[in-house]
Amino acid sequence: MTYDIFKSTAPAMPQPTKGTEICKILLSQASRDMREPLVPMAIPALAAHLSGVEFKYSDNKYYELCGQMGHLIGPSGVGKAQLTHLIEAIMRPFRDHDETEYRKLVDWQRQVKTRGANKEKPERPDVAFWFPPADLTNPAFIQNAMALEKQGGRTQYLNLPEVEMADRMCGGHRQVSQTVRNIFDCQRAGALRATADGVTGNPLLRVNLTFSSTPEAARAFYRRDLTNGFFGRIPFVYKARGERRGKIPRQGSFDEDFLARLDEYILRLANCKGRFVVKPLNKIADQLAEEMASLADLADDDVLFELSHRSIFSAWKKGATLWILNDQAWTRSIGDFVVWFCYYDLWSKVRVFGDMLKSGDVASDKTGKIGPRNMLNGLGSPFTEQQLEALRLSLGKSAEGTRHQLSVWKDRGFITYSDETGLYTKTEEYLNRTR
Secondary structure, three states, rough: OOOOOOOOOOOOOOOOOOHHHHHHHHHHHOHHHHHHHHHHHHHHHHHHHOOOOEEEEOOOOOOEEOEEEEEEEOOOOOOOOOHHHHHHHHOHHHHHHHHHHHHHHHHHHHHHHOOOOOOOOOOOOOOOOOOOOOOOOHHHHHHHHHHHHHHOOOOOOEEEOOOOHHHHHHHHHHHHHHHHHHHHOOOOOOOEEEEEEOOOOOOOOEEEEEEEEEEEHHHHHOOOOOOOOOHOOOEEEOOOOOOOOOOOOOOOOOOOHHHHHHHHHHHHHHHHEEEEEOOOHHHHHHHHHHHHHHHHHHHHHHHHHHHHHHHHHHHHHHHHHHHHHOOOOHHHHHHHHHHHHHHHHHHHHHHHHHHHHHOHHHHHHOOOOOOOOOOOOHHOOOOOOOHHHHHHHOOOOHHHHHHHHHHHHHHHOOOOEOOOOOOOOHHHHHHHHOO
16 A cells, blocks of 8 residues: 555655646645645646546546545644635636626626516526636526536536535535535536426536535534445545644745746646546556555455545546646656545545544544554554454454454465464565555
8 A cells, every 4th residue: 555544644745746747836835734735625626627528537438527526624723725825826717707707697687677667678698607606506506507518518616615505505405415426426417397487407517616624514514424425425635733833824925927837737728628548547546446445454444445436536537637737748746646645535534534434423522533444553463363353343343254354364465374373474565565
């Protein structure tokens, strides 16, 4: 495994090098303590500039790069607002477009109000917002998706400073799960219904979406959705509170030089069209699939394995976006970031929601205390079958699964068994992986 998601510290971000220069630009204006969380959270905003692009995944199907999401989780005052500052810089072209659309809407509303009751009202203009406000309602969200589809299938991007704002956008908390599923899978909204004005539409949801919240708010928001597929579709970025320091973090100013360099990359996204197959990217996805199976075997945790499927897919989409940003060229650095994106997502899920994934407990003060664990790391070397059984019982797992787990560990080359001593020993291969 490339990273250990069971540690208390976050997986260290690779150094941006050849092919990932865009990451250097994104980080150049962030305070030092917020650099790692901002990279995976900024890519959904960048990817919203894409339209008419598909990539072939390892399953041999083509997918659009919309549906990219992210949830930044951190204590109050940790610096989450820096994400909004960066996003505003990335979305300047969308803001300019939306300002023109807004003026059309205001002019139409003025005409409607000034027309007499017996005069024919002007038709509502075809307006579509690319970067809608965070407080939009569900009818406005669906109406905007319809307009965007009519205009060629642009992706709308939303940044919600508080995760609870998703309830308003989706029409209530019960509808959030289905809406997020449809966004992730690029499916239709399921909003076709009869009204007094006729029949509403059922648009394809091309949306990129980011949230921010404290750990307590996140745990309360997802507590009933941890195993229904909705939770796994959202990549998480957890920023723990650091040491107490008597210094105010320094941020950049997003000056003209920064914006000019950023615009060069945005232009690459806007100009990209067509279908692509990036074999090295799919090779990384296949590598991650094998590593995620190994992680789940070390913890004997099916939930962790199921969550990893969509973590890989989300990281793959980010990798495809980086490939475009690098002028459609692959480098090893892009692959390193794809791997990191996947592990950072799973590490964040384990740190913030681990105890809830295990027991369904929704208490808000247990962040990172209990959850999936690498059981082999909890054993000495050598160890006995009875020691593993005792460890499994202490973690709430059955004694009956002990021998199967030992068999899996042997098959994966994690341990060897001695008939003479009856002891199991960790292999050098495993120890080298976890150092």
